[in-house]
Amino acid sequence: MTTTVSAAGLSLRYGLTTALDDVSLRLTEGVTGLLGPNGAGKTTLLRVLATAVPADEGTFTVLGHDPRTPAGRQETRRVLGYLPQTPGFHPDFSAFDFVDYVAILKELTDRTARHNEVRRVLAEVDLSDVRGKRIKKLSGGMRQRVALAAALVGDPGFLVLDEPTVGLDPEQRMRFRELIARAGEGRTVLLSTHQTEDVAMLCHRVVVMAAGRVRFDGTPAELTARAAGRVWSSSERDPNAKAGWRTGLGVFRNVGDPPPGAELVEPTLEDGYLLTLDGMHAEATA
Amino acid sequence: MTWHVAEDDVRAYARGELAPPMLWSADTHLAQCAECRALLASVTDPVALDAGWERLDAELDAPRRGLVESLLVRIGVADHTARLLAATPVLRRSWFGAVALLLVMTVLVTDASNVATPDVFLALAPLLPLAGVAMAYGPVLDPTYEMTVVAPMHGFKLLMIRTTAVLVAGLGLNGLATLALPGYGLAALAWLLPALALTATSLALTPRLGPVLAPGVVGGAWTALLLVAHGRATHGGTLAPFTATGQTVAAAVAVLAAGLLYLARDRFDTKTPGFGPTA
Numbered sequence: 091m092t093t094t095v096s097a098a099g100l101s102l103r104y105g106l107t108t109a110l111d112d113v114s115l116r117l118t119e120g121v122t123g124l125l126g127p128n129g130a131g132k133t134t135l136l137r138v139l140a141t142a143v144p145a146d147e148g149t150f151t152v153l154g155h156d157p158r159t160p161a162g163r164q165e166t167r168r169v170l171g172y173l174p175q176t177p178g179f180h181p182d183f184s185a186f187d188f189v190d191y192v193a194i195l196k197e198l199t200d201r202t203a204r205h206n207e208v209r210r211v212l213a214e215v216d217l218s219d220v221r222g223k224r225i226k227k228l229s230g231g232m233r234q235r236v237a238l239a240a241a242l243v244g245d246p247g248f249l250v251l252d253e254p255t256v257g258l259d260p261e262q263r264m265r266f267r268e269l270i271a272r273a274g275e276g277r278t279v280l281l282s283t284h285q286t287e288d289v290a291m292l293c294h295r296v297v298v299m300a301a302g303r304v305r306f307d308g309t310p311a312e313l314t315a316r317a318a319g320r321v322w323s324s325s326e327r328d329p330n331a332k333a334g335w336r337t338g339l340g341v342f343r344n345v346g347d348p349p350p351g352a353e354l355v356e357p358t359l360e361d362g363y364l365l366t367l368d369g370m371h372a373e374a375t376a
Numbered sequence: 377m378t379w380h381v382a383e384d385d386v387r388a389y390a391r392g393e394l395a396p397p398m399l400w401s402a403d404t405h406l407a408q409c410a411e412c413r414a415l416l417a418s419v420t421d422p423v424a425l426d427a428g429w430e431r432l433d434a435e436l437d438a439p440r441r442g443l444v445e446s447l448l449v450r451i452g453v454a455d456h457t458a459r460l461l462a463a464t465p466v467l468r469r470s471w472f473g474a475v476a477l478l479l480v481m482t483v484l485v486t487d488a489s490n491v492a493t494p495d496v497f498l499a500l501a502p503l504l505p506l507a508g509v510a511m512a513y514g515p516v517l518d519p520t521y522e523m524t525v526v527a528p529m530h531g532f533k534l535l536m537i538r539t540t541a542v543l544v545a546g547l548g549l550n551g552l553a554t555l556a557l558p559g560y561g562l563a564a565l566a567w568l569l570p571a572l573a574l575t576a577t578s579l580a581l582t583p584r585l586g587p588v589l590a591p592g593v594v595g596g597a598w599t600a601l602l603l604v605a606h607g608r609a610t611h612g613g614t615l616a617p618f619t620a621t622g623q624t625v626a627a628a629v630a631v632l633a634a635g636l637l638y639l640a641r642d643r644f645d646t647k648t649p650g651f652g653p654t655a
Binding site: 240 | 460518520
């Protein structure tokens with residue numbers, strides 16, 4: 091597949107904190123998941139790729155545009171849709187008002203064309219019926235959809251979504267996933283999330299970050315395969331396991347190096363993710 | 377039907393070029409005559425018709441404009457610029473209320489104290505537009521800041537749009553307060569040049585210091601300057617910043633800072649303050 095977004099050697103420090111440490115990646119069309127614990131550098135990476143903050147070192151291009159020059163930055167922003175982690179809204183705006191406002195910031199100045207575009211994106215996130223309602227009266231899930239609609243204005247080729255499913259109830263989360271899947275058709279989407287289910291259901295590729303560095307870059311199946319033969323069940327929590335928790339069936343699911351004779355079970359994406367992070371801890375303490 | 381609209385007239389009607397009184401006759405007739413309506417439909421340019429429906433849709437869906445936005449559009453400001461101005465965070469009733477209250481209190485104190493120069497008013501008035509402009513652009517008061525900085529619209533352009541709005545509003549309130557102090561004549565206007573100097577300096581420093589520290593430093597420097605001037609002034613004399621020399625210096629600073637701000641305009645797109653390490 092053709093690379094649409096590529097980054098090489100991105101580094102960024104905030105004082106003594108290293109937020110990004112030599113991050114390189116290549117994205118293609120479709121949804122790529124960005125997994126990692128708090129403080130892993132996910133949001134910082136998204137902000138850099140969205141041109142909200144410049145990196146101290148490294149380069150990146152978005153759909154052929156290099157944001158290091160003023161003209162390149164402008165072009166990058168023209169092909170970009172960005173949904174920040176905590177999107178803010180003007181309190182008195184309706185859904186239509188807000189998306190209309192963002193459309194103006196995206197240089198849609200012709201009133202008729204702009205309003206048509208606003209209607210289109212609100213329909214795309216299934217909010218046509220409440221377009222005149224004030225945002226403060228909408229549910230959390232609807233507000234996220236308003237923010238997604240704003241990100242979709244202008245049909246951007248690169249969509250950056252920072253933890254869009256946080257705080258949503260399961261039904262809203264499922265609905266949002268459908269929208270992301272739809273948005274990922276024909277464009278490059280980078281989706282930051284804590285939820286391995288988001289990745290399992292939506293992403294053709296996954297990048298795991300921790301402590302500002304990329305720890306894994308591959309397909310969800312490859313991440314899952316990392317845990318092959320390293321997940322077992324037992325009636326008690328195995329003290330030698332890297333991680334263990336009681337499942338809904340009442341038995342313990344253990345991840346790590348199984349003891350001889352352990353009852354191995356099929357690994358999941360979450361198991362692969364946990365082992366990747368654990369490998370990072372082992373590396374750090376070695 | 378005993379008559380039908382001539383085909384040429386139907387075509388003119390479709391183009392919106394049919395003039396009264398024939399237009400009125402055609403309107404009435406078309407409402408009753410299916411044959412002429414069919415002719416009208418056949419000669420109407422489908423592209424123009426679609427464009428008409430789009431314009432109608434756009435009007436029906438158009439957000440209801442608030443008072444400020446309506447006023448701006450009425451005086452000729454472009455619809456999209458009016459929307460950006462109306463969304464300026466500090467242009468809210470609460471901000472206006474607080475500033476107006478502060479000015480009223482200052483004017484009352486000045487009036488009651490019966491002093492030779494309205495120093496308290498002149499010291500405070502330049503700080504109000506400074507604070508307003510500082511809060512017009514940045515992560516502190518703008519909830520959409522993070523989405524704004526990655527939009528293709530130049531940050532400097534948006535800053536200038538909002539600065540103009542806040543300055544017009546802030547200077548307007550100060551002007552009204554000045555009118556409430558007629559006894560001091562032109563001396564009560566000595567806040568204007570310092571206000572422009574402080575605001576321009578703060579904006580010029582914003583790319584380097586950020587939208588909170590820059591006005592903070594400038595406001596602090598203004599306060600320190602006034603304290604020094606107060607210490608040196610003779611009893612009842614005019615403070616140095618409000619003398620002719622002080623006003624000249626303020627004008628020079630305003631021009632210089634405006635020039636530096638213009639030179640630093642691209643930095644509003646590259647250096648976006650307000651982001652730090654995330655949880």
